[in-house]
Structure formats: structure tokens, C-alpha cells
Amino acid sequence: MSTVAGFCADEFAEVRTVFTEQVESGAELGASLCVTVDGEAVVDLWGGYVDREQTTPWGADTLVNTFSITKTMAALSALLLVDRGELDVHEKVAHYWPEFAANGKADIEVRHLLSHTSGVSGWDAPIELHDIYDLEASTARLASQQPWWEPGTASGYHAINYGHLVGEVIRRITGRTLGKFFAEELAEPLGADFHIGTAAGLHERIADLVPPEMPEFDVSLLPQDSVMYKTLFQPMLEFPECNTAAWRQAQIGAVNGHGNARSIARVQSLISNGGVLGGRKFLSDKTIDLIFEQQSDGVDLAIMVPLRFGIGYGLPQPQTAPQVPDGRVCWWAGLGGAFVVNDLDNRVTFAYAMNRMAPGLIGSDRADAYLKATFAAVRG
Template identity: 80%
Template sequence: MSNVAGFCSDQFEAVRAAFTEQVESGAELGASVCVTVDGETVVDLWGGYADPEKTKPWEADTLVNTFSITKTMVALSALLLVEAGELDVHQKVAHYWPEFAANGKADIEVRHLLSHTSGVSGWEAPIELRDIYDTDAASDRLAAQEPWWVPGTASGYHALNYGHLTGTVIKRITGRSLGRFFAEELARPLDADFHIGTPAADLGRIATLVPPEFLEFDQSQLPQDSVLYKTLFQPLLDFAECGTPEWQQAELGGMGGHGNARSIARVQSVISNGGELGGRKFLSDKTIDLIFDQQCDGFDLAILQPVRFGIGYGLPQPQIGPQVPDGKVCWWNGLGGAHVVNDLDHRVTFAYAMNRMAPGLIGSDRADAYMKATFDVVRGRA
């Protein structure tokens, strides 16, 4: 009997086949895949197990840490304020957050935060992972720092602090924390089970992460003044810590969001469906078009990979990276392989979330298999 449940329209049977193969072969431990077209769900599948001991089935409402998929939720939150006329992505960050102007950051614009080009991709040492749970105090530290490169000239992936930076701007404008703003303006109106700061009552639904096996290396051999080292090792992400209630409840907009494929697709369908969903107009075409205003295209200083960022999202890079289609498409992924793709040409959103993490910083073979099956259908190649 298949360990895959949910719904799949006949047109997308290839997605079910690809997902079922990965779950039943054991390549997946537990996972979910969702596809929407014109804001309506055409694929909503889940299967496998929520724990490595295989004692808890992955259920329809299982949640998992989606890591950097959370950044797309932060970006969309910021775009809501742009739509409302309360935020200008070309305005100086210090206009909204005056303390941020310290130490040579007066000219950094909001778009630089949203596109990883601000020069402030992490914290100066010493700092421990738990120090960033207090988002106000951790953001104050960022405001006091100097940028690590000339803002706007290159990207340096804001791996852990993306939500601290943009979230503080949102809080200065609205008086609400990032997690509260996202919940009140997006998650609840859309009935989407995604959380930036998971309520205590929902912690029992969170799947256990199975980290990948990374190659052992000597950190001391890395230049400790490099953007890579300071971004990814100050502090170092600890996967065991990611399973604690403290992590799960913290409002970590860079990498701490918890949801599943259904909730990711539901929220992000606001983009692929032209800004309108559930009978409500969230964004105009003008605001959505900001996403495609390219901010950088080149070698990222923090993750040492070629990346292409618009405002708040990655943009397609033909022949590079995961199976993201070309066109008017915006996307991003989460550490371990979670993915979201918004294809505006075809009004499609694809989402995937899992607990068995793949190695590498961007993408996975499993994510590629599901994306290929999806977009082969969407683009008439099936």
C-alpha cells in the first residue's frame, strides 16, 4: 500500500509518480509537494514519516522547518507595505530605522536588504546562535556594525539575519513584530499554516529534521575575515538546536519559518496569481514587477556560488543550479532542498518541503525531480 496521501489532478499525474517513487524508495523520509494554478490547488501530496524512527506518519498538517523559504515570506510581507505606500524599496533604511545609519550605512537602501547586497550579511563576533533569538537585541548589533563590502556592488547571502534586517524595518513602520505582521496580514487571511515563530500549541506537529552528512573540514583553514566565514560561522547553524522549542518559537525570518508545501504554495500564490487571492487584492502589477528588478547577477561573497537576485527573490539562471524554469519566474529554496517557484507566465506556484535534508546549499535531486515533472506539464513537454 502506498505511503503517499493527498490529491493530484489527472493532468499532474507525473508529479504524483515522481513523489511516490522518492517516498517509497526511502530517498524521502517525509515530505510534501503542492502545486497551484490560477490560485487553485492541483497537487497536494504528502507521505513518509515525520521522525527518523518511522513511528510518526507525515500527516496532512505536519510542519517542518523550511529554512530560507522563510525569506520569501519576509519579502512578501515587505511588498505588502510597498503596496500600502508605507515602504519605498529605494528609500534609505535609516529613514525607517535611524540607528542603522551608524558606521557607514547611511546610504544603504531597503532594496539592498531584500536582495542580499547590503554589505551586512551577518554579525560581528563574538555571537552565539541563541543570541539571535532576541531579535531586537540582535538587530541592534547589526545597526551598530560597519558593512563588510561596498553596499550594492555584490551579493553576500544574508543567511541568518535576513529577517532581522527587513523585520526591523517592518516593525519600525507598523509597530508589529515580523512574525505577528506576517500572521495577521498573510497567514491568517489566507488560512495558511505557516509560522514565523511557531505557537507552543503547534510544536508537536513539527517533523524531526535529518541533517545531511557534510564533508569534514578544518574551520581554522578558512580566512576568518572573509565574508563567507563571518556570514556562515558567526554564529554557526546547529541542527540539533533547530529541533528545540526555543528555536521553533523564535521569530527568525531568515531561516526559522515552519510550514509545509500546502502553506508555502498558498501564501506564495499571491505572486503567481497576479496579486489577488481568496477574493482579496494583495498586490498590484506594479508592486509585483519590483521583484524582477535585477539587483545582482554574479558570484555571491558568502556562499561562493553564482546567484541572481531581484528584490526579495532569486531569478532564473539558465543552465545553473536547480530545475527552475526560465521566464517571468521568481524562486528560492531552503537549506536541505525545500523549494518554492512562482511562474507568473503560467500562473503556477510549486512548493516542496521535507525533513530529510540533502547536502549542498541550493537544491536537491528530489526537488529537481518534482519541479521537472511539474513544469514539463505546465510548459507542454509532458
């Protein structure tokens, strides 16, 4: 039977109990869980196995594809540039990236990209998954498209192209790709083992994803001109592909960041710890306040669930994420169950990453159990 390793402060003992139950019962295959308070880890747990055959234990430095947790790293990279005065979220995207003005997109603002309200939530067909590995070509395609709805009026989750859009703005300003900028400005200074474009030498530490049992679904029943269809099926994520070297090495800043709970919490605790970490101030209060400027609140056009977006993060939405507490809180989730929450009221960051994916686009029963135990301890 798999055991749980790591440490847990006494006041979070229930978190360890719940995590151990999920690992030992086999509900988890392999997973990691981390909670920071004031930027310091108070829970850092891992357990289970990296492979379906359960031959290799999940280790302290095991990495896994965290899917859309990657978007929070892209958003934070953009906020760094905002803080330095190099990027204005209320400026037109075309100010930084002139080609983006084509086909009715001249008035789209940077905040619309960061909050999934730009109208450009995916690619016009035909497009294959491999096509998006070519950053230059696939990003140029986005610049030439028409928006699929009126920008700024609603969110349509930028499921697979968020990093292409935000990353191109970053590249136009800095000359560096999102993966390179994130590594040099966030991951390396913070000592965080999180990668957008994971070098081949690290692949032996990556746990294999085990896709969820999905209900049989006839895609042809969806209207092919719907935002949902065009966003989620042009191209469609293919789970076996997500275990390949080509996928891992590509820079897909929406969905292929590789890390673990510790590295997610390390980077994201910049937000909950007031922009300061490791004795260095990365973000001002004014920049952090931008996250909480609500950009949309309603049923998302792409994934058809109620969402509230600030700039770069989701804001509390009890229908969709019932265990995310209210208050000055921002969060996001990765496909299959990975989760991050920044609770600024309590200077707490929660992070969870795993390899056995649950069905559903946001959260899982396991994530909910850990969130509930964590915030019961934090908020009493």
C-alpha cells in the same frame, strides 16, 4: 512501507509518480509537495514519516522547518507595505530605522536588504546562535556594524540575519514584529498554516529534521575575515538546536519559518496569481514588477555560487538552479532541499518541504526531480 496521500490533477500524474518513487524508496523520510494554478491547488501530496524511527506517518497538517523559504515570506511582508505606500524600496533604510545609519550605512537602501546586497550579511563576532533569539539586542548589533563590502555592488547572501533586517524595517513602520505582521496580514487572511515563531501548542505537529551527511570540513581553513566565513559561521547553524522548542518559538525570519508545501504555495501563489487571492487584491502589478528589478548577478560573496537577485527573490540562474524555468519566474530554496517557484507566465506556484535534508545549500536531487516533472507538465 510508507504511502503517499493527497490529490493530484490528471495532467500532473507524472509529479505524483516521481514523488511516490522518492517516498517509497526511502529517499524521502517525510515530505509534502504542492502545485497551484491560478491560486488553486492542483497537486497536494504528502507521505513518509515525521520521525527518524518511522513510527509516525507524515500527515496532512504536518509542519517542518523550511529554513530559507522563510525569506520569501519576509520579502512578501515587505512588499505588502510597499503596496500600501508605507515603504519605498528605493528609500534609505535609515529613513525608517535611524540607528542603521551608523558606521557607513547611511546610504544603504531598503532594496539592498531585500536583495542581499547591503553588505551586512551577518554579525560581527563574537556571537552565539542563542544570541539571535533576542530580536531587539541582535538587531541593534546589526545597526551598529560596518558593512563588509560596498553596498549594492554584489550579493552576499543574508543567510541568518535577513529577517532581522527586513523585520526591523517592518517593525519600525507598523509597530509589529515580522512574525506578528506576517501572521495577521498574510497567513491568517489566506488560511495558511505557516508560522515565523511557532507557538508551543503547534510543536507536536512539527516533523524532526534529519541533518545531511556532510563531508568532513575544517572550518579553520577558511579565512576568518572572508564574507563567507563571517556570514555562515558567525553564528553557525546547529542542526540539533533546530529541533528544540526554543528555536521553534523564536522569530528568525531568515531561517525558522515552519509550514508545509500547501501553506508555502498558498501564500506565495499571491505572486503567481497577480496579487489576488481569496477574492482580495493584496498586491498591484506595479509592486509585483519590483521583484523582477535585477539587483545583482554574479558569484555570491557568502555562498560562492552564481546567483541573480531581484527585490526579495532569486531570479532564474541555470547554473545554480537548472530546473527553475526561464521567463517571468522568481524562486528561492531552503537549506536541505525545500523549494518554492513562482512562474508568473503560467500562473503556477511550486512548493516542496521535507525533513530529510540533502547536503548542499540550494536544492537537491529530489527537488530537481519534482521541479522537472512539474514544469514538463506546465510548459509541455
